[in-house]
Amino acid sequence: MLDIKLVRTNPEYVRAGLAKRGMDTLVDDLLQLDQDRRERLTTVENLKNKRNIVSKEIGRLKAGKIDASNLIEEMKTVNDEIKRLDGEIRELEEKLNNLLLSIPNLPQDDVPVGRDEQANVEIRRWGTPPEFSFTPQPHWEIGEKLDILDFERGARLSGARFTVLKGLGARLERALINFMLDLHINQHGYTEILPPYMVNRDCMVGTGQLPKFEEDMYKVAPGDYFLIPTAEVPVTNLHREEILDVEHLPIKYVSYTACFRAEAGAAGRDTRGLIRQHQFNKVELVKLTTPETSAQEHETLVQDAEKVLQLLNLPYRVVLLSSGDMGFAASKCYDLEVWLPGFNTYREISSCSNFGDFQARRANLRFRREPEAKPEFVHTLNGSGLAVGRTVAAILENYQQADGSVVVPEILRPYMGGVAVIK
RNA sequence: GGAGAGAUGGCCGAGUGGUCGAAGGCGCACGCCUGGAGAGCGUGUAGACGUUAAAAGCGUCUCCUGGGUUCAAAUCCCAGUCUCUCCGCCA
Numbered sequence: 001m002l003d004i005k006l007v008r009t010n011p012e013y014v015r016a017g018l019a020k021r022g023m024d025t026l027v028d029d030l031l032q033l034d035q036d037r038r039e040r041l042t043t044v045e046n047l048k049n050k051r052n053i054v055s056k057e058i059g060r061l062k063a064g065k066i067d068a069s070n071l072i073e074e075m076k077t078v079n080d081e082i083k084r085l086d087g088e089i090r091e092l093e094e095k096l097n098n099l100l101l102s103i104p105n106l107p108q109d110d111v112p113v114g115r116d117e118q119a120n121v122e123i124r125r126w127g128t129p130p131e132f133s134f135t136p137q138p139h140w141e142i143g144e145k146l147d148i149l150d151f152e153r154g155a156r157l158s159g160a161r162f163t164v165l166k167g168l169g170a171r172l173e174r175a176l177i178n179f180m181l182d183l184h185i186n187q188h189g190y191t192e193i194l195p196p197y198m199v200n201r202d203c204m205v206g207t208g209q210l211p212k213f214e215e216d217m218y219k220v221a222p223g224d225y226f227l228i229p230t231a232e233v234p235v236t237n238l239h240r241e242e243i244l245d246v247e248h249l250p251i252k253y254v255s256y257t258a259c260f261r262a263e264a265g266a267a268g269r270d271t272r273g274l275i276r277q278h279q280f281n282k283v284e285l286v287k288l289t290t291p292e293t294s295a296q297e298h299e300t301l302v303q304d305a306e307k308v309l310q311l312l313n314l315p316y317r318v319v320l321l322s323s324g325d326m327g328f329a330a331s332k333c334y335d336l337e338v339w340l341p342g343f344n345t346y347r348e349i350s351s352c353s354n355f356g357d358f359q360a361r362r363a364n365l366r367f368r369r370e371p372e373a374k375p376e377f378v379h380t381l382n383g384s385g386l387a388v389g390r391t392v393a394a395i396l397e398n399y400q401q402a403d404g405s406v407v408v409p410e411i412l413r414p415y416m417g418g419v420a421v422i423k
Numbered sequence: 424g425g426a427g428a429g430a431u432g433g434c435c436g437a438g439u440g441g442u443c444g445a446a447g448g449c450g451c452a453c454g455c456c457u458g459g460a461g462a463g464c465g466u467g468u469a470g471a472c473g474u475u476a477a478a479a480g481c482g483u484c485u486c487c488u489g490g491g492u493u494c495a496a497a498u499c500c501c502a503g504u505c506u507c508u509c510c511g512c513c514a
């Protein structure tokens with residue numbers, strides 16, 4: 001959520017930022033609602049002040065057995081006016097708040113400006129795409145032939161975009177989850193969180209999924225629950241409504257969860273394979289930090305995610321997303337794209353974002369520098385470390401051999417009971 | 424699912440209609456004291472919003488949430504959420 005005070009004091013800056021996202025008509029609406037609200041607020045607060053003073057006077061008179069009925073009558077008309085103004089203010093605040101909740105974050109200054117992924121900037125590449133003496137297969141064909149991925153039965157159980165993992169396929173998924181968690185816990189200093197997979201509406205508003213993207217979320221029938229689309233939601237909201245001690249920052253959490261996405265707008269895209277599923281596994285990194293350190297923490301977050309790909313020896317590149325390609329809540333975002341030989345291209349496997357105070361303001365997530373200091377909003381960051389299903393796809397495609405078998409990356413073998421080849 | 428109890432400041436806890444944003448204690452900060460520490464003593468310790476260029480000051484709101492009664496609500500009424508205890512069910 002944008003800071004209404006920033007809109008008020010620096011509307012041109014906000015207008016310019018939103019223009020980079022391809023929207024600019026909202027600032028005037030915000031200013032008008034804000035001004036209307038403040039005008040009425042000043043009036044009604046003066047009336048309430050009067051009411052408080054007179055009420056105390058009435059109390060004194062009654063205590064002294066003196067008649068106060070004329071003052072009580074006067075207050076009745078004042079109360080009618082207060083009630084009317086309070087109603088108007090409530091309406092204006094609701095409009096203002098709804099509008100603010102539907103406006104995306106402003107891009108940081110070093111984010112490339114553009115309308116879509118065409119304007120993204122490649123930052124660096126790591127590794128060399130493997131050469132094959134045969135035509136590399138897409139992962140779904142490899143997985144089906146090895147009888148470790150079962151798309152047909154996934155569809156029978158649940159429908160399109162659901163997959164069953166079997167035997168060493170299931171084992172590989174589980175090995176990756178444990179490998180990633182161990183790496184981030186032991187080498188990168190994150191604390192593991194295993195959160196609920198269903199959260200309430202407040203959490204979804206806090207991280208920015210609601211109110212704008214409700215149609216992409218799975219809603220659970222009894223109660224007002226949502227299936228989490230990413231561990232970002234429960235983990236970022238863990239400290240909502242809290243004021244954290246500055247010496248506890250940065251807080252670094254790593255969390256494995258299943259993720260659930262309706263993919264409502266993705267009909268016809270990535271219909272085969274593991275790339276786009278309604279349910280998938282992900283290991284997520286989340287940081288809460290101070291404003292002055294968030295840019296640096298963002299860089300190290302990306303490096304922590306890259307380390308997974310490096311240890312698995314999977315070629316990838318880092319891309320800085322353009323203003324038009326970034327997610328709603330992000331102020332700056334790097335994607336990691338892994339090389340997929342079956343697609344002959346790089347595909348997103350991790351998205352690492354700095355949200356600034358955008359989510360913190362929604363979730364009322366603050367910290368205090370000194371015991372007596374005024375609370376400030378933290379900066380929140382997160383990134384996949386990594387999407388597990390896509391990592392399975394990347395391993396199958398990069399490590400495939402002419403005979404249809406797949407070599408297990410060395411670092412995973414201890415997690416696979418020593419299995420070196422899936423055949 | 425049934426029955427009951429409860430929700431007050433960072434924490435504990437008092438407060439059943441009127442100088443209550445809230446006693447007291449703990450914790451924390453600063454000062455005094457001390458060779459130093461502790462004890463002791465003193466002072467101070469919520470947040471949001473509005474007014475302001477900003478601060479100070481002032482005002483409004485907040486005692487789980489949302490409505491209501493009243494000139495006046497932590498306190499009375501209604502609805503909801505959450506926590507705890509007992510019973511039932513259950514991996």
